[in-house]
Amino acid sequence: MPEVAYKAEKGLIRINLKVKLGKIEAITISGDFFMYPEDKLWELENSLINVKLSRAELLTHIESFFSLNKVCTPGVKIDDFVTAILKAAESSEPSR
Structure with a gap:
């Protein structure tokens, strides 16, 4: 899985993404944010499996995850994660 980096206001988000049929098959999120x-990052990654790669679906899913799990990412917005994931999807080769 190729790595894509996205610079947020106060952190760098790195995404490794594997896509299959327009959905997330595997994802790793890391960076300096x-x-x-802290343990919710792994749970977020797992929750994103099989989510459709559309801005609206990713935004809704991540907003819900943050709200339900009381997640806080100072200096990094939910939209930053969505943008980073979509950027990684653009450079990812779909699995067959």
């Missing part, structure tokens, strides 16, 4: 609670 903070997420509280």
Whole structure:
């Protein structure tokens, strides 16, 4: 999976993404941003499996995840994660 980096206001988001049929098949999110609670990053990655790669669906999904899990990412907005994922999708080769 190729890595794509996206610069947010106060952090760099790195995305490794595998796409199949327009949906996320595998994703790894890393970078130099903070997420509280810290253990929610892995849960966010798992929750994104099979989510359709559209701005609206990703935004709704991640907003819901942050709200339900009381996630805070100082200096990095939900839209930054969505943009980073979509940027990674553009450079990702779909699986067959």
